[in-house]
Amino acid sequence: xxxxxxxxxxISFGLVNIPVKVFSATDSSxxxxxxxxxxxxxxxxxxxxxxxxxxxxxxxxxxxxxxEYAKDQYLVIDEAELEKLELATSRSMDITEFVPLADVDPxxxxxxYYLGPDKGAERAYRLLAAAxxxxxxxxxxxxxKSGKQHLIALRPMKGALVMQQLRYQDEVKPLSEIPxxxxxxxxxxxxxxxxxxxSLKKPSFDVGQYKDEYRVRLREYLDRKVKGEAVNLEPAPxxxxxxxxxMEALKASLAKSSTIAPAPxxxxVPAAPAAPxxxxxxxxxxxxxxxxxxxxxxxxxxxxxx
Numbered sequence: 001x002x003x004x005x006x007x008x009x010x011i012s013f014g015l016v017n018i019p020v021k022v023f024s025a026t027d028s029s030x031x032x033x034x035x036x037x038x039x040x041x042x043x044x045x046x047x048x049x050x051x052x053x054x055x056x057x058x059x060x061x062x063x064x065x066x067x068e069y070a071k072d073q074y075l076v077i078d079e080a081e082l083e084k085l086e087l088a089t090s091r092s093m094d095i096t097e098f099v100p101l102a103d104v105d106p107x108x109x110x111x112x113y114y115l116g117p118d119k120g121a122e123r124a125y126r127l128l129a130a131a132x133x134x135x136x137x138x139x140x141x142x143x144x145k146s147g148k149q150h151l152i153a154l155r156p157m158k159g160a161l162v163m164q165q166l167r168y169q170d171e172v173k174p175l176s177e178i179p180x181x182x183x184x185x186x187x188x189x190x191x192x193x194x195x196x197x198x199s200l201k202k203p204s205f206d207v208g209q210y211k212d213e214y215r216v217r218l219r220e221y222l223d224r225k226v227k228g229e230a231v232n233l234e235p236a237p238x239x240x241x242x243x244x245x246x247m248e249a250l251k252a253s254l255a256k257s258s259t260i261a262p263a264p265x266x267x268x269v270p271a272a273p274a275a276p277x278x279x280x281x282x283x284x285x286x287x288x289x290x291x292x293x294x295x296x297x298x299x300x301x302x303x304x305x306x
Contacts, residue, residue, distance in 0.1 A: 003023045003024070005022060005023055005116070006024055007021070007022040008020065008118065009022060009092065009115075010093065011115075011128065012092040012093060013094075013139070016124060017092070018117070018121045018128060019117070019119075019121045020093075020115045020117060020121065020125065020161070021115070021116045021118055022114075022115060023114040024114075025162065026111075032215060032218055032222070049063055065077045065079060065082075082147060093141045093143045093163070094141055094142050095139045095141045096140055096142065097139075097140050098135075098138070098140070101138050102136070104153055104166075107167075107172055108166045108167045109165075111165050112163065112165070113165075114163075115161040115162065116160070125161065126159070129156045129160060129161050130156075130159070132155065133156040138155040138156075138164075139154040140153055141153075141154060150166075151165070151166040152164060152165055152166060189250060192250035193250060195254050196250060196253050
C-alpha cells in the first residue's frame with residue numbers, strides 16, 4: 001500500500017529547486033494505549049478547560065490563544081495572523097551548508113521523515129541523494145513547519161532522502177553539566193573490555209532482530225484478562241547496583257558471552273595410562289578358547305596327536 005504524503009516542500013540550493021513530498025517515517029499502529037476511566041462507572045472521562053473563577057467548563061469556541069508578556073498580563077493572539085506570519089516565511093528547505101554525516105551527533109536528531117520527489121523532480125532528487133551518498137555528507141537546511149522554523153538535515157538512505165529534524169544547540173544540555181568524576185583504567189582492563197566487545201561485535205546493525213518484548217507481554221496479558229483468565233505475574237529480579245571488582249566482572253562477562261567463547265589455554269596431552277597389575281590375569285580368564293589354525297585352503301591343520 002502506497003503511503004500518503006503528509007505535506008510538501010521545496011529543497012533549494014543555489015539555483016536548483018527540488019519539489020518534494022513529506023511522508024511519515026514511523027508507524028504507531030502497534031502502540032498500546034490506555035484511556036482514563038471513572039473508577040466506579042468504568043466509563044471514559046472527558047478532558048475539559050475549566051474557568052478557575054466559576055469552575056464551569058469553557059466551550060471550545062470561547063478559547064483563544066494568549067501570550068503572557070508580564071505576570072498575569074496577556075496579549076490575545078489571532079490564529080489567522082499566525083498563519084499569515086508562517087506563510088510569509090520561506091516554506092522552502094533552504095540548504096545552508098553540507099557537512100560530514102559523522103560530524104552530526106545523534107544527540108541532535110529529533111523526528112525523521114521520508115522525502116519523495118514531486119512530479120518532474122525525479123532526476124534532480126536522485127542526483128542530490130546520489131551525491132550525498134557518494135561523499136558521505138548531509139545537507140543542513142532550515143524549514144518552517146507547524147509554527148516553528150526547524151533545523152533539518154537531509155541525509156541519504158538507499159537512494160532516497162530522509163529529512164531529519166535537528167535540535168538547536170540551546171535545546172541540548174551541555175555535557176559539562178553532568179558530573180563525571182575522573183577515573184583511570186589499566187591496560188589489562190582495557191584489553192578485557194576489547195575482548196568482550198570483539199565477542200559481541202557484528203559487521204552491521206540490524207534493527208530487525210530487536211522486538212519490543214514488553215509490548216508483546218502486555219498484549220498477551222490484556223488478551224488473557226479480556227478472556228477472564230488468571231495471570232501470574234512473577235516480578236523479574238531487580239538489578240543489583242553495586243561496585244564490583246572490574247577485572248573479575250570483565251572476565252566473568254567474557255566467559256559468559258555465547259557468541260565467541262574465549263580460546264582455551266593449551267593443554268599437554270598425557271601419555272596413555274599403564275594397565276593395572278591385575279588386569280592381565282583377569283583378561284586371561286575372559287579369553288575364549290583358541291580355535292584350531294586353518295590352512296590356506298580353509299581345512300584344519302592336523303596336530304601331532306591326530
